[in-house]
Amino acid sequence: MITYKSTITAAFVIASAVVISCNHPKAATPDDNGSLDSIIRNATTAPVTIENETDFIKLNGKIQANEDHQAKVYALASGKIKSVNVALGDKVQKGQTLAVLQSMEVAGNSNDLTLAESNVALTKKNLESTKDLYEGSLATERDYMSAKVDYNKALSELNRAKEVQAITGGKNATYELKAPLTGYVIERNITNNSEVRQDNSNPLFTVADLNSVWVIANVYESDISHIHLGDTVTVTTLANPATAYTGKIDKIYNVLDPATRTMKVRISMPNPNADFMPEMFVTVKVNGKATAGMLSIPSQAIVLDDSKNFVIVKDPTGLHIKEIQLIKRVDSKAYIQGLKVGDQVVTNSQVFIYQALSE
Structure with a gap:
């Protein structure tokens, strides 16, 4: 097993011994002291395998307030904030005064x-x-x-x-910002004594009724054909992973994000007990089958650099950097393209090795 200290030393030796081209990194070769041979021999690897079909598709997402049950509060007059009566996260009633302005x-x-x-x-x-x-x-x-x-x-x-x-609204020189509905303050952009302009594009408050929330999940490009309107899903949160909530996909956003190669779907979830809060990360499992016969490696083997994914491949000639295409992650596995079955990918100290080989 390579210790932290020996890993650092090995990375330094590799950086000193290897000459890397800008576009095509070369394989690492042993130096005179045999230190590189040692790091190669002790590198932990895992083989590239082909995974069979799974009985569900796993998506990552987060909680958002239901846009149909929220309201953004703007000032319809310019002025100076005299008092702010609520804080972020407070529950407010419809018609409750949120803030008071003094306005000419x-x-x-x-x-x-x-x-x-x-x-x-x-x-x-x-x-x-x-x-x-x-x-x-x-x-x-x-x-x-x-x-x-x-x-x-x-x-x-x-x-x-x-x-x-x-x-x-307002009377004399006083203008009151009131809650348009009963809910929670999920956004607040003012403080006491601040100046407010009528043409400000940012809301001063956002009030949302959180009795119903949206789960917005990302679908990998390879799984799009397996996602359908009305599919049953189970949702779990980081805050309470032991509890699974059941819902259905009620909207598919038929637009692909060019950066992440994912499409978004929406699940409307009842939230009577306030188990979900906006911006909370969730895991969504969709009943269905993923694509069969995909190349699989441990997720920990991947090195992310400049929005690209790389792995360190070990073969009889040494260590090599290879760029891969990440299709999706499911738990500790990553489904990829760019390698072949049987290739050995390094799963420990790969970041240090990658940095050394890239210099």
């Missing part, structure tokens, strides 16, 4: 409403007076019609001011 815009809207109400009262009195004069032949019809127009304009302006007040 709200003060201006309140002033417009007061002026509009005064103008309506004034023009109404003027209309009544002009009507009496018109009926007594002391005012012309034109005067009477002009008074009517002024009164209708005042009413229109009052209605506009009321609608603005109803949309923005």
Whole structure:
């Protein structure tokens, strides 16, 4: 067994003894002291095998709030935060005040409403007076019609001011941000005394009803043909791996991520006991069969470098770096392309060896 100290020493010797081209790393060869021979002889390896079909497909995913049961809260007026009444994770009731702003815009809207109400009262009195004069032949019809127009304009302006007040809310210079639904605060982007602009694209709060959540899982490209709408799944969490939750795939996002070569699926899960929380990692097992006859190696043999996957292959001539294509991982196994059955891949100290061979 190679110790940590001997591994470091071996990696240094390899780096000193091996010349690697930029695009085609060469096999490692023994040095004069035989140290490289020692690391080669003691490297633990595992063979590349062909795995038979499995009776389920394993996916990785995470919990997200149900977008149909959440609301993002924005400020409809600019101002300064006077107080924030809730913290991240708090449960709130519909209509509960989340934060209070001091706003010149709200003060201006309140002033417009007061002026509009005064103008309506004034023009109404003027209309009544002009009507009496018109009926007594002391005012012309034109005067009477002009008074009517002024009164209708005042009413229109009052209605506009009321609608603005109803949309923005607030009274005098105070504007309250209220919870649009009962749920949990899963996002908060303000603090006391911070400035808020009406055109801010980020929500100040996000409130979600977590009685129902979404599980968003990633499907490897090789498994896409085995995934169907309505497939039964079991979901487990890192927080409670002993408990399995049953659900069904209710949406397939028919878009492939070019970076990860995966497609997303959604499982809607009831959450009455708050077992699931947003951003929680989960494992999803889909009843079905994976592709048969795939090359398999231990997951620990893979070295990730610059978004590419590599392994160290040991053969009679030495150690070699080989790039592989990762199809998927299932527990401790990785299904790959780029090797052949019987190849021996290094499963210990492979990162140190890879670094030495790559220099």
